[in-house]
Amino acid sequence: MATVELVACWFWVGLALMLPWIILKLWKRGDTGVQNLPPSPWRLPVIGNLHQVMASGPLLHHAMADLARRLDTPLLYLQLGEVPVVVASSPEAAREITKTHDLSFANRPWSPSVRVLVAGGDAQGIMFARYGALWRQVRKICVLELLSARRVRLCRHVREEEARRLVAAIAAAAAQGKATVDVGERISAAMTDLVVRLVIGDRFDRPEEFLQVFKEGKKLATGKVSLGDLFPSSWIARLLSGNMRRAEANHRKMFELMDRAIKQHQERRGNVVEEEDMVDVLLRLQNQDDDLDEPLTMGTIKSFLRDLFNGGSETAVIEWVMAQLMRNPRVMQKAQAELRESLQGRQKVTEDDLNQGFGYRYLKLVIKETLRLNNAVPLLMPRECRETCKIMGYDVPKGTTVFVNAWAIGRDPKYWVDAEEFIPERFESSAVDFNGTDFEFIPFGAGRRMCPGMALGLASHELMLATLLYHFDWELPAGVSPSEMDMTEEMGVTMTSRMKNGLHLRPIVRVPLKTAT
Numbered sequence: 001m002a003t004v005e006l007v008a009c010w011f012w013v014g015l016a017l018m019l020p021w022i023i024l025k026l027w028k029r030g031d032t033g034v035q036n037l038p039p040s041p042w043r044l045p046v047i048g049n050l051h052q053v054m055a056s057g058p059l060l061h062h063a064m065a066d067l068a069r070r071l072d073t074p075l076l077y078l079q080l081g082e083v084p085v086v087v088a089s090s091p092e093a094a095r096e097i098t099k100t101h102d103l104s105f106a107n108r109p110w111s112p113s114v115r116v117l118v119a120g121g122d123a124q125g126i127m128f129a130r131y132g133a134l135w136r137q138v139r140k141i142c143v144l145e146l147l148s149a150r151r152v153r154l155c156r157h158v159r160e161e162e163a164r165r166l167v168a169a170i171a172a173a174a175a176q177g178k179a180t181v182d183v184g185e186r187i188s189a190a191m192t193d194l195v196v197r198l199v200i201g202d203r204f205d206r207p208e209e210f211l212q213v214f215k216e217g218k219k220l221a222t223g224k225v226s227l228g229d230l231f232p233s234s235w236i237a238r239l240l241s242g243n244m245r246r247a248e249a250n251h252r253k254m255f256e257l258m259d260r261a262i263k264q265h266q267e268r269r270g271n272v273v274e275e276e277d278m279v280d281v282l283l284r285l286q287n288q289d290d291d292l293d294e295p296l297t298m299g300t301i302k303s304f305l306r307d308l309f310n311g312g313s314e315t316a317v318i319e320w321v322m323a324q325l326m327r328n329p330r331v332m333q334k335a336q337a338e339l340r341e342s343l344q345g346r347q348k349v350t351e352d353d354l355n356q357g358f359g360y361r362y363l364k365l366v367i368k369e370t371l372r373l374n375n376a377v378p379l380l381m382p383r384e385c386r387e388t389c390k391i392m393g394y395d396v397p398k399g400t401t402v403f404v405n406a407w408a409i410g411r412d413p414k415y416w417v418d419a420e421e422f423i424p425e426r427f428e429s430s431a432v433d434f435n436g437t438d439f440e441f442i443p444f445g446a447g448r449r450m451c452p453g454m455a456l457g458l459a460s461h462e463l464m465l466a467t468l469l470y471h472f473d474w475e476l477p478a479g480v481s482p483s484e485m486d487m488t489e490e491m492g493v494t495m496t497s498r499m500k501n502g503l504h505l506r507p508i509v510r511v512p513l514k515t516a517t
Ligand code: HEM
Pocket: 126, 127, 128, 139, 147, 307, 308, 309, 311, 312, 313, 314, 317, 376, 377, 380, 381, 382, 443, 444, 445, 446, 447, 448, 449, 450, 451, 452, 453, 454, 456, 457, 458, 461
């Protein structure tokens, strides 16, 4: 049975088992109070709008976009099990939530799964941290230290080394006569290695174990909706959700390994650190306690590092860019021609070349267009309403989970000509950018909780892509034409959208890598 059917089947079995609890809830139910809530489709008792959302399959952003379109509303109210949800599906609604009333939506909701991750509040990190002094502290460290433009520049040699290793691995597969390579898997391995090096450095003695625990954690944190999160007050639902115990064990193991990495860094601290990794920076700041508004506890440091791993190792965008290029041979040809013409004669792609404008003006437009159509984080990360407020004339009650459907906004024909077409040139003469001020295009979010890793993410993505396009030509598997490519989406970790069946392509070496580098 297909995974989707299996998930759906378990979902309905779970609901059936919860029937006695549902009846009890119905019996106890009081009035919800009169409020001018945003438009909502009809609801069933207790499960609310779950049946409508689940009916369209596991892609929440598609289901939510359909419902908003059907009701012709920029702001949609849904009751998902016990969880009240508001979805913003227009640039105006997104602006109200992430800018005008940013402070009212500066929290992330803590579902039971998130509670496991943040260990009840002792390991809030940054992604799920409650808005307040601690979050402000870690966010400042991100912006000024760990992910600053200066640090992104300083670590460019690590990105270049990993990009070269990626090329070498793909070239070796091509030389062995492999029909195709799993491009997503290769990129993911390269990006995970990259982020491990940036965060804990080269000298950690158990990198393999760390990677394994990290990968298992990612599998456990699938973006699929869990019964326990939909009915947080029900222990039966939590029991049926199953994964919680494994997630707790994974969390413990991950923190144990981080303890070891931190200890190794501490032991080294007496020596001169030639090049600081992120653990070094955090330990240095921890020692300069007087400069901190909130103390950096070990729990905070470890959860902070965990979030940086998660944010930094996401590779869905690169895979989507490659897929769109294969589907649009004209665009692929233009991007490669520009790169090869301007980098002619060079044995490798360097960030200095790219930054000086060598050959990737068009590639930048390609990445932008992919972020519009295949937004890797389609619903951004959920916010929670901290105080009841009015958005576009409707009441959004305190405690509501709020999604911004950036995916739907990026495809809305009201704001985009030929919205479903892949046309990088649309950005050529347009000032619209993803820096969080043009609300029709917000792949990195906007406002206080906007992605702090944008510069690092873009630098890594641009270099990896330029390298893949410069060194190789790419072919689809025999018998598959560009228009027949499987572009089916699925939800990955922390609500990211990735290619469900991967991207398998045949690489043909065009510019061989010089081995002596
Ligand atoms: C192309 C790559 C990336 C994309 C598309 C992306 C996208 C996003 C989005 C949409 C959000 C939620 C914003 C919101 O709620 O308004 C986010 C948050 C975040 N991202 Fe990224 N991101 C990327 C790369 C990175 C990298 C490289 C890092 C760090 C190593 C990172 C770290 C984070 C963190 C820590 C948050 C949470 C911020 C907070 O809650 O204060 N991201 N990202």
